[in-house]
Amino acid sequence: MATHEQLESTSSRPVLDPTLTMQDESSKDVAPSAAFKRKSDEANITADTIHIGTRKSALAVIQAEMVLAELKKAHPETQYEIHAMSTMGDKNQVTALHEFGAKSLWTHELEAQLLEGKLDLIVHCLKDMPTQLPPKCTIGCIMEREDPRDCVIMKKGLEYKTLLELPEGSVVGTSSVRRSAQVKRKYPHLKFKDVRGNVGTRLNKLDAADGEYTCLILAAAGIIRMNWKDRITQYLDSKTVGGGLLHAVGQGALAIEIREGDEKTLNVLAELINEDSTFAGTAERSLMRTLEGGCSVPIGVETTWIEKGKLLMKAIVVSLDGTESVEAERLGEVLNVRDADEFGWELAQDLVKKGAAKILEAINLNRPVIAEGGGA
Numbered sequence: 001m002a003t004h005e006q007l008e009s010t011s012s013r014p015v016l017d018p019t020l021t022m023q024d025e026s027s028k029d030v031a032p033s034a035a036f037k038r039k040s041d042e043a044n045i046t047a048d049t050i051h052i053g054t055r056k057s058a059l060a061v062i063q064a065e066m067v068l069a070e071l072k073k074a075h076p077e078t079q080y081e082i083h084a085m086s087t088m089g090d091k092n093q094v095t096a097l098h099e100f101g102a103k104s105l106w107t108h109e110l111e112a113q114l115l116e117g118k119l120d121l122i123v124h125c126l127k128d129m130p131t132q133l134p135p136k137c138t139i140g141c142i143m144e145r146e147d148p149r150d151c152v153i154m155k156k157g158l159e160y161k162t163l164l165e166l167p168e169g170s171v172v173g174t175s176s177v178r179r180s181a182q183v184k185r186k187y188p189h190l191k192f193k194d195v196r197g198n199v200g201t202r203l204n205k206l207d208a209a210d211g212e213y214t215c216l217i218l219a220a221a222g223i224i225r226m227n228w229k230d231r232i233t234q235y236l237d238s239k240t241v242g243g244g245l246l247h248a249v250g251q252g253a254l255a256i257e258i259r260e261g262d263e264k265t266l267n268v269l270a271e272l273i274n275e276d277s278t279f280a281g282t283a284e285r286s287l288m289r290t291l292e293g294g295c296s297v298p299i300g301v302e303t304t305w306i307e308k309g310k311l312l313m314k315a316i317v318v319s320l321d322g323t324e325s326v327e328a329e330r331l332g333e334v335l336n337v338r339d340a341d342e343f344g345w346e347l348a349q350d351l352v353k354k355g356a357a358k359i360l361e362a363i364n365l366n367r368p369v370i371a372e373g374g375g376a
């Protein structure tokens, strides 16, 4: 159970039926005009203060500050204020994420303030956003993507760099079934152990003298934004030898959530929109939404722009123990958000035809499942 929508209804929704047409609501994930705003649309921006909401973790605050700096560059006449809030998820780090189930616990309080008008926008990692946003909320902007790959960080003092070098029984820290299930397939000699908390907390747990982890697998984007890039010892994408791990949907991209129909804020965001990231992010989210993956199913993706407007997307669905998997890829023209939505949906259908439904159904029957882990 991952999204608001899923919580309300959908256990019996026949989304895995390949004969179904694309769901209508999927096309409004990103505000329709968001990808097409141009500078000339800025005419009615006033000098009011823009209130920026974020979670309170160090990474979340850095990300909000990055957004503020970009906004200031685009609109120096406007005032900006960052409001950092502890969310339910932050306050309850002890309870396993899958006991809460809902990914929304990282965003719910912030969204309430957005809808009340106390905030004008919320800065998120796209990866942490449910594929169905609450009513009246929408994505106003997806920014240029940071490195979307997963990476390995070794415990301080160890001389290993890659997973292949690790001795039998070494312990990989990750709370993501997407990561553990994919890595298990390639490296059956490794052990996996949950690791919780913000990125900084996880690194401290890794380096602790009495620590139990040999290495961690994390998103490179968060590590780079925290200025810890020199701790990365291996990248785990499909193009790197020894990698072979497809990343999470939306990984590496920042997204800005706004109130639906808030043209003023949408205009302020115009310069921050990155078209390639928006289309790739939309396609990835459409795939995930079609498979009803939420954050609780091991779905990996990798999108590459072969040339402008030509997208290659690989995707994998893995069983929780890593023993079964279905892979598919698609190359096609993506020139707008609508194309992107359809592209993701089509690739999801390919996965279903190859047997992904069986893996997903087995996972759904055995809920609750461990979430990707919303604690950036």
Ligand SMILES: NCc1[nH]cc(CCC(=O)O)c1CC(=O)O
Pocket: 125, 126, 127, 128, 199, 217, 218, 219, 220, 221, 222, 250, 251, 252, 253, 254, 372, 373, 374, 375, 376
């Ligand atoms: N799971 C939490 C989370 N959400 C976003 C990021 C990284 C930054 C990003 O993807 O933009 C992380 C940390 C991680 O997975 O290592």
